Amino acid sequence: MPELPEVETVRRGLAPVMEGRRILAAEARRPDLRWPLPERMAERLTGQVVTALRRRSKYILADLSGGETLIIHLGMSGRMLISTERMAPGGFHHVHPAPEKHDHVVLEMEGGARITFNDARRFGAMDLAPTAAVEAHKLLAGLGPEPLGNAFDAPWLAARLAGRRMPMKAALLDQRLIAGLGNIYVCESLWRAGVAPERPAGSVAPDRLERLVAAIRTVLEEAIAAGGSSLRDYRQADGDLGYFQHSFAVYGREGQPCRTPGCIGTVSRIVQSGRSSFFCPTCQI
Incomplete structure (x- = not known):
């Protein structure tokens, strides 16, 4: 299962194409991962600007302009993959790859990037919670301090x-x-x-x-x-x-x-x- 360094690496990779960018369209291709996805998740994500992309423990937290935070856990096999449309030399247009079997959640971002959550084993998880109370969410409440933070000595x-x-x-x-x-x-x-x-x-x-x-x-x-x-x-x-x-x-x-x-x-x-x-x-x- 990915540990803190893997999750932080994924967060840093996502930040340039997510932070400050609007989610133009969201698609949930199944109703659940490890647990059911939040109600109307695609609707609640579409149109929102990702104001900050943070990490807490092994979770990625995407704060949204509407006052909610998307909580993402990669589980055992989850991957957050980025694809971009671009024009290659010679005028050939590279489009996003076709969806794969285990592509469960897709975010079309402002700027042309596509973020795909792929999870073959479906031990990953996503949830939405009010940003102001996200630390009290059942997945985050009770966690100790961050080992790279000032509180840990x-x-x-x-x-x-x-x-x-x-x-x-x-x-x-x-x-x-x-x-x-x-x-x-x-x-x-x-x-x-x-x-x-x-x-x-x-x-x-x-x-x-x-x-x-x-x-x-x-x-x-x-x-x-x-x-x-x-x-x-x-x-x-x-x-x-x-x-x-x-x-x-x-x-x-x-x-x-x-x-x-x-x-x-x-x-x-x-x-x-x-x-x-x-x-x-x-x-x-």
Whole structure:
């Protein structure tokens, strides 16, 4: 499932053709995705100007001039793809591609761009909510702070983890604690900070929490710069693959040498809450 860097990469790709542009026409080609689409969604979107395109956790939020916000979740296989009509050299006019089987929602934007939400597995979601109250929406309420925001720092994390015996990996995946972190980037961040995924969350010393917070920020920033990680279905808004997966230090590297300088350990894999955790048992303690 796309994590924060993938969703932020998609948001940045969409912003130039959506922000400040009017939705000339909207089409919903089925009544539901993971859940039913909002009533009269196409009618409520048509004619609206996208005043801002934001991200909250793993959700894209399109604020509309009429006072509503379109909430978009990519799910496991959802893709927001951009196509544009253009005149090629020699006078050949390139039109938008024909609709595909899993193109479920289409937005025709002012300026000629077409935004298509394609989702083969239909685990994605869309909803409309009043912009003024969007943070109280059931999908967003209760989310923790953004890991790249000013509210997330080592003292705040220490206070939230105090006394907790749950594994550190599970704590970081708790969206009520920190919004947007997922399995891949938690594994990579714990490795950089030298913290074992099974270590009780409340037992990590303050100096190591400083290292962990810094590692989380760095990993996310590097992943965004790389366009995210392409595993299975993920594509950027322009259809390109992300390439941060080529920089994985531990994720998916079971049995391979640890990349920590001077470490002679080997990457191991364990299963925690049904998810694979990759780590080095030698340098992560």
